[in-house]
Amino acid sequence: MQLQDGALAALFFVAVFLPAVSGITLGMLFRSNRVANVVASLCIVSCMAGASTYFLWSAGVDLSYTLPLPSAAGQYILSIDQLSAAMISFSSVIFMLIVVHVVKSTSDSGCKYSALLNALFLACFSCMAADTALVLLMSWEMVTLVTFLLSRNGDNERARWLFFVIAHIGGLILICAFVYISSVAGTQVLSQWRNLGPTLGDLTSTALVLMIILGFGSKLGLIPFHAWMPDLYASAPIHTTALLSTVCSNVAILVLVKSIFSYIGVSPSMSWAAFAVIALAAATALWGAMESLVQKEPKKILAYSSMENMALVVLCLSLGMVYIGESPVLAKLILIAAVLHTMNHAVFKSLMLMTIDTVEDCTGETNIGKMGGLSKTLPILSMVAIVGVISMAAIPPTNGFVSEWLMIQSIMGADLESTGMSILMPLALAAVGICGMMMAASYARLYAFVFLGRPRSEGMKKPRPMKKGTILPMAVLALLCLGMGFFATVFMDVLTSGIEAVTGIPSDPGYRSVMSGEMLPLLLGITITVVLALLMWIFRKEKRKERKTRTWGCGERLDSNMQYSSIGFSQPLVKVFHPFYGDTSVVKESENKENKTLVMEFSEPFVKYLYKPVSAIVSILSERMGKIQTGNIQTYFGYMLVTLVVALLAVRLL
Amino acid sequence: MNYAELALMLFQAAALILISPLVAGIIRKLKAMMQNRVGASIFQPYRDLMKLFRKETVVSENASFLFRAIPLVCITSMVLLAAMTPFIYSGVAAPYADVIAMVYIFTMFRFAMVLGGLEGGSAFGGMGSSREAMMSVLIEPALLISIMTLSAMTGAGFDISEISSSIIGAGAAAISPALLLAGTSFLITMVAENTRVPFDNPDTHLELTMVHEGMLLEYSGKGLAFMELASMLRLTIFMALLGTLFFPWGTAVTMAPSALALSVVAIAIKMLVIAFGIALLESTIAKMRVFRMPNMLTASFALSLMAMISLYVL
Numbered sequence: 001m002q003l004q005d006g007a008l009a010a011l012f013f014v015a016v017f018l019p020a021v022s023g024i025t026l027g028m029l030f031r032s033n034r035v036a037n038v039v040a041s042l043c044i045v046s047c048m049a050g051a052s053t054y055f056l057w058s059a060g061v062d063l064s065y066t067l068p069l070p071s072a073a074g075q076y077i078l079s080i081d082q083l084s085a086a087m088i089s090f091s092s093v094i095f096m097l098i099v100v101h102v103v104k105s106t107s108d109s110g111c112k113y114s115a116l117l118n119a120l121f122l123a124c125f126s127c128m129a130a131d132t133a134l135v136l137l138m139s140w141e142m143v144t145l146v147t148f149l150l151s152r153n154g155d156n157e158r159a160r161w162l163f164f165v166i167a168h169i170g171g172l173i174l175i176c177a178f179v180y181i182s183s184v185a186g187t188q189v190l191s192q193w194r195n196l197g198p199t200l201g202d203l204t205s206t207a208l209v210l211m212i213i214l215g216f217g218s219k220l221g222l223i224p225f226h227a228w229m230p231d232l233y234a235s236a237p238i239h240t241t242a243l244l245s246t247v248c249s250n251v252a253i254l255v256l257v258k259s260i261f262s263y264i265g266v267s268p269s270m271s272w273a274a275f276a277v278i279a280l281a282a283a284t285a286l287w288g289a290m291e292s293l294v295q296k297e298p299k300k301i302l303a304y305s306s307m308e309n310m311a312l313v314v315l316c317l318s319l320g321m322v323y324i325g326e327s328p329v330l331a332k333l334i335l336i337a338a339v340l341h342t343m344n345h346a347v348f349k350s351l352m353l354m355t356i357d358t359v360e361d362c363t364g365e366t367n368i369g370k371m372g373g374l375s376k377t378l379p380i381l382s383m384v385a386i387v388g389v390i391s392m393a394a395i396p397p398t399n400g401f402v403s404e405w406l407m408i409q410s411i412m413g414a415d416l417e418s419t420g421m422s423i424l425m426p427l428a429l430a431a432v433g434i435c436g437m438m439m440a441a442s443y444a445r446l447y448a449f450v451f452l453g454r455p456r457s458e459g460m461k462k463p464r465p466m467k468k469g470t471i472l473p474m475a476v477l478a479l480l481c482l483g484m485g486f487f488a489t490v491f492m493d494v495l496t497s498g499i500e501a502v503t504g505i506p507s508d509p510g511y512r513s514v515m516s517g518e519m520l521p522l523l524l525g526i527t528i529t530v531v532l533a534l535l536m537w538i539f540r541k542e543k544r545k546e547r548k549t550r551t552w553g554c555g556e557r558l559d560s561n562m563q564y565s566s567i568g569f570s571q572p573l574v575k576v577f578h579p580f581y582g583d584t585s586v587v588k589e590s591e592n593k594e595n596k597t598l599v600m601e602f603s604e605p606f607v608k609y610l611y612k613p614v615s616a617i618v619s620i621l622s623e624r625m626g627k628i629q630t631g632n633i634q635t636y637f638g639y640m641l642v643t644l645v646v647a648l649l650a651v652r653l654l
Numbered sequence: 655m656n657y658a659e660l661a662l663m664l665f666q667a668a669a670l671i672l673i674s675p676l677v678a679g680i681i682r683k684l685k686a687m688m689q690n691r692v693g694a695s696i697f698q699p700y701r702d703l704m705k706l707f708r709k710e711t712v713v714s715e716n717a718s719f720l721f722r723a724i725p726l727v728c729i730t731s732m733v734l735l736a737a738m739t740p741f742i743y744s745g746v747a748a749p750y751a752d753v754i755a756m757v758y759i760f761t762m763f764r765f766a767m768v769l770g771g772l773e774g775g776s777a778f779g780g781m782g783s784s785r786e787a788m789m790s791v792l793i794e795p796a797l798l799i800s801i802m803t804l805s806a807m808t809g810a811g812f813d814i815s816e817i818s819s820s821i822i823g824a825g826a827a828a829i830s831p832a833l834l835l836a837g838t839s840f841l842i843t844m845v846a847e848n849t850r851v852p853f854d855n856p857d858t859h860l861e862l863t864m865v866h867e868g869m870l871l872e873y874s875g876k877g878l879a880f881m882e883l884a885s886m887l888r889l890t891i892f893m894a895l896l897g898t899l900f901f902p903w904g905t906a907v908t909m910a911p912s913a914l915a916l917s918v919v920a921i922a923i924k925m926l927v928i929a930f931g932i933a934l935l936e937s938t939i940a941k942m943r944v945f946r947m948p949n950m951l952t953a954s955f956a957l958s959l960m961a962m963i964s965l966y967v968l
Contacts, residue, residue: 372775375718382718395762396755408754409812412802422966429802430959433795440761441787444768448783453775454716516812517752524734524750531730539726539876551714551774551872564772564780572788576948 008061013078015049016125020118027115039114040103046121047099050092054494057085064131071134074188079131081191083339083498084254088128091250094346095121095243097473101354102239104469105361113150113237120146120243127251132188133178136255141171143251144219147244156235162611163228170218170225177211181263190258195265195504202269209266209321210273212259213314216252219244221307222314223284224606230295233303234366238357241299245306245353246346253313253342257335261503266321277318278424282431284311289438290580293445293570294602298356298368301446302349305392308435309345313338316407319428323414328505329514334410335499336492336511341403343491344391344484348400351388351477352446355381358470359450362463368446368566373455377463380471382451387478389447391485393440397525399484404436406492406515413514441573449566454551456560486525489518567600659909663747667737674883674890675699677929684933699886703879711875714774724770725873725880731763732887739891740898742917744818744907751814753805757798760847763888764790770881771869782868785944789846789853789865792951797843800958803836804899806965818902831968835961837900842954844892846947848885851936853947856885890925897924 023042026035057063057080064079080088099117102109123142130136144167151160182188185196197205218225233241260266288308295301316338323331358381359374360366375382391398394405411432414425455461484491492511500507512518551558574581586601628639679696686693713721738748738756764786771783805812807830808820821828846853849866856866870881897920898905904920906913942950 373716375720376716379719386720390762390765393761393765394758395765396758401758405752405754405758408798408802412806412812423963426799426959426962426966429962430795430799430955433798434791437761437791437794440765441768441791444765444772444783444787448769448772452718452720452769452772453780517750517755520750520752520755524755527734527748527750528730531733532726535726535730545710545875547710547712548715549712551716551776553776558775558777563775563777564784569772569780569784569787572784572944573791575945576788576792 006062008056009063009065012049012052012056012061012063013065016046017122019043019049020046020122023118024115024122027111027118031111033109036109036111036114037103039111040099040109040117043099043114043118043121044096046118046125047092047096050121050125051089051096053080053092054085054089057082063129074132074134074182076135077131077189078126078129078135079191080129081498081501083257083495083502084128086494086498087250087254087339087343088125090343091124091128091247091346092121094250094350095124095247097476098239098242098246098350098354101357101470101473104472105354105357105467116146116150117239117243120150120247124247124251128254131190133182133190134188136190137171137175137178140174140251140255143248144168144171147240147248150240150243151232151236153235153237156232159228159231159235163232166218166225166228170215173211173218174215177208177215181208190263193263196263197265197267200264202267205264205267206270206273209260209264209270210277212256212264213277213318216256217314219252220249220310220314221284221288222280222311223287224610226284226288226307227604227607227611229303229307230291230300230604233299233306234297238299238353238360241303242350242353245302246350249306249310250342250346253310253317253339256314256317257339257499258502260317260321261324261335266324268325271322271325274318274321275424278315278322278428281311281315281318282428284308285315285431285435286438287580289435289442290577291602291604292442293438293573294567294581294584296368296567297366298359298371298446298450299353299366301368301442302352302356305439305442306345306349308439309341309349312407312432312435313342313345315428315431316341316410319411319414322424323410324503324505327414327514328503329509329511330410330413332496332499332503332505333406333413333511333514335503336495337403337406337410339495339499340406340488340491344399344403344481347477347480347484348388348391348398351384351474351481352392354470354474354477355385355388356450358466358474362466363457363459365457365459368449370457371450371455371460372453372560372563373451373460374463375451377461378466381466381474384471384474384478385447385451387481389443391481393443394436395440397485397521397528398481399488400481402485402488402521404432405520407432409515438573441570445566445569449569453563454558454560456563482525486522488521659743659745660747662743662909662914663745664737666741666743667739667747670736670739670741670890670894671733671887674886675703677890677893677925678886680926681929681933684930685937688933688937699882703883706874706879706882707876709875711877714776714872717774717872720769721773721872722877724766724773725877725884727766728763728770728884729880729887731759731766732884732891735759735891736887738814739894740815740818740902740905741894742906742914742921743909744822744898744902744905745815752812753801753814753817754798754812756814757794757801760797761790761794763884764794767866767869770873774872776872778864778868778871782865782871785865786869789947789951792948792955793843793846796839796951796955796958797847799955799962800836800839800843801899803832803958803961803965806962807832807836814899818898818905819907821899821902822905822907830964832961832965833900835957835964837896839954839958839961840896840900842950842957844889844896845932845935846951846954848889848892850889850932852939852942852950855936855941893925893928894921896928897921 019042023039027039067076123139123146126135127139148164184200185193221229285308288304292301292304316334320331320334365371391400394400411425411429496511584600584602586599588597588599679699683693683696738746738751740746768783768786771779804817808817854865873881906917
């Protein structure tokens with residue numbers, strides 16, 4: 001039996017790795033489009049193998065494997081526990097749907113791109129399955145590198161490099177944290193790191209938790225690391241951003257949960273750090289919500305929306321850190337809410353990014369101010385998109401609603417002893433409430449100005465038909481949006497035991513003891529469907545009583561510009577929250593200086609006031625440093641000599 | 655839950671839906687009387703709705719499939735809410751009677767309205783939607799927090815049917831700063847959410863100040879009837895919530911006939927008082943400028959936040 005188990009696990013890992021590795025090889029060797037499809041199909045095969053992870057795990061297969069390869073820095077071990085198994089299965093499904101869309105849409109195709117997709121899948125998989133710090137850090141680095149390569153798209157070097165630099169700042173912090181932990185723990189094997197907090201000491205473990213949150217936060221877009229998001233989302237191939245914002249975020253959240261709650265463990269002395277992270281996450285969420293309201297490109301709206309959603313997840317995780325000492329069962333609930341929201345976000349965000357990709361592909365338009373009226377010409381796309389939009393806006397009965405409902409429940413469930421923490425809960429609730437409504441307004445704007453109204457440009461009037469089969473992955477995702485809303489408890493049950501295993505919270509009492517209405521998502525969903533269907537049936541359309549006519553415009557014939565604009569739509573909110581947006585009106589002079597125009601521009605203050613000054617200082621410093629680089633070989637020998645003498649003296653004297 | 659109780663709960667939901675045009679009619683009549691007019695009969699809204707149901711529907715050629723679905727979504731969300739509003743009896747029929755779900759169903763209504771306003775690409779609809787979006791960002795959090803205060807205060811969890819009975823059970827001790835602050839915030843929210851004066855004037859069409867009516871402009875016939883009924887229902891639901899959750903005394907918590915009779919009288923008086931208040935407000939003060947609204951709404955938000963914080967501090 002033991003042998004058979006080992007053989008099954010080996011077979012599983014072969015099934016995951018072999019197609020993807022051969023995909024990478026094929027993609028590197030060939031250039032033709034036909035091979036590109038083969039390469040992408042190999043990735044899909046790998047994803048399917050990945051999707052089977054949870055089922056193998058629940059069948060009792062011990063999914064671990066040690067690579068028989070010696071290394072100075074440690075061993076290469078992969079081992080999958082329950083939470084990882086659930087996340088790997090889920091992320092593989094999302095990954096697969098995105099790859100299917102890549103194949104069908106052919107907008108981002110080519111052998112190299114498909115080969116990199118294989119590499120990204122392997123990197124994400126091994127990051128989630130990693131059991132040594134070495135594998136974890138290497139595969140996380142691979143994720144960054146591959147997404148950097150995948151995001152190449154003509155003239156977007158600035159955005160790519162900004163992402164690269166910020167992700168590496170995060171990566172550096174992570175490397176420091178994990179190397180330090182493994183030196184203290186005395187082993188590299190992650191599954192043997194269990195509640196290292198007492199060994200590390202209070203202050204050190206708090207600092208390490210903060211470092212890990214910031215390290216992963218650089219990918220999730222916590223303030224001030226979010227600066228790369230809007231530009232990269234707007235300029236990179238959309239499938240890259242879809243993978244970055246869904247699968248890579250899943251990886252980050254999974255490792256984050258494991259690091260905080262299992263490897264280091266939460267001690268009561270960490271509460272101030274948790275408060276700091278709560279404040280940071282709430283600020284990030286609010287910032288993302290506000291900025292998404294004024295963006296001109298749909299992709300940027302989705303970038304800020306990713307930032308907001310991930311900030312809410314981090315908010316939940318840090319609340320979980322506060323709860324765990326006081327009421328473990330509540331901590332369990334909020335962690336379930338956090339992980340469930342990550343999964344839900346992956347579903348609706350990939351759906352919306354694919355929708356926007358299809359829109360841009362069919363119309364050639366990237367500015368939301370020039371869009372409109374697509375629901376008349378692409379009705380099926382608009383029906384799929386509305387599911388994604390209501391899901392993002394947390395409208396029942398979708399999955400977005402369920403996770404926000406759980407979040408609010410667990411925030412409200414806090415009946416904590418010390419007053420300091422209790423005051424925090426209403427503020428966290430207020431933050432979640434305001435963000436939720438702002439995002440709802442922003443998503444209404446996204447949908448309405450792309451799909452409703454009259455077309456605002458030529459491309460929108462006669463869009464090309466959708467590429468065959470692109471609707472398929474989107475329809476599956478739309479069904480997932482609804483299915484995960486109706487049957488949320490199934491997913492919650494799956495997550496529960498995984499989270500219990502990771503955090504060490506006892507399984508009794510179950511999360512349902514602190515949760516109200518466990519059947520609510522299903523009942524609410526059924527009721528909405530039944531009432532709506534009943535009303536539709538009673539008042540079904542009677543043709544003779546319906547007449548089509550022009551939109552009423554005070555007797556005027558309305559042209560495409562005589563309707564509300566997307567900037568005008570969010571203008572009242574900009575006016576209400578104007579201190580946060582700063583000065584938005586800019587006077588622009590025409591080239592011959594004859595006329596001036598007033599335009600509204602929203603720039604990221606973090607880029608303007610933080611990144612630009614810092615990079616200016618760094619440039620000046622490196623210019624100064626550059627003066628010692630003479631290019632003369634004698635000088636360099638001189639430097640070497642001086643260094644050697646100083647080093648020897650230092651060793652001798654100290 | 656026995657059958658008699660279930661029947662009572664279903665009856666109260668049906669009653670709430672049926673009297674909602676009457677409530678609107680009474681407010682209009684009261685307003686007319688305050689302004690020295692005779693005014694239409696209090697049953698006029700029923701006649702208006704019947705008339706609209708029989709009329710033909712005119713659909714803009716720019717409108718999509720959503721245009722037909724939105725009135726149904728609006729009325730569905732309000733029917734769902736009516737089934738979860740305690741009105742005569744503190745229990746409710748809906749199996750999903752959860753305070754958070756309640757706030758999100760209100761959001762569903764608003765979201766549908768906002769999209770509906772942008773259908774057809776009319777300038778008025780867009781303006782209404784844009785302003786509605788602005789108001790909702792400030793109103794919904796206040797609504798969420800003030801209702802959450804109730805659930806935290808009573809320790810009843812999120813079950814709506816528990817809230818009023820536990821406040822009544824606590825007696826005069828329940829009148830705490832938290833309840834008063836949350837109630838005040840809810841009152842402002844009620845006026846704002848239903849777009850009454852001073853936030854918006856429900857009687858005007860085609861003024862640049864309008865919010866709610868702007869979004870309805872493209873609707874006609876049955877669609878308009880649904881939208882109108884949904885707005886009337888929304889107002890009635892808010893009035894019932896104010897009367898049974900924030901000031902629940904008199905609401906029946908048992909099935910005894912005397913308690914139920916008392917409850918009917920009590921809720922009728924409460925609704926009349928609120929209707930009188932709204933009519934008085936609309937007859938005496940003018941509508942605010944659009945950009946003065948956020949001040950008032952922020953006040954409501956701050957009140958609700960204070961209510962909740964006072965729960966933990968006091």
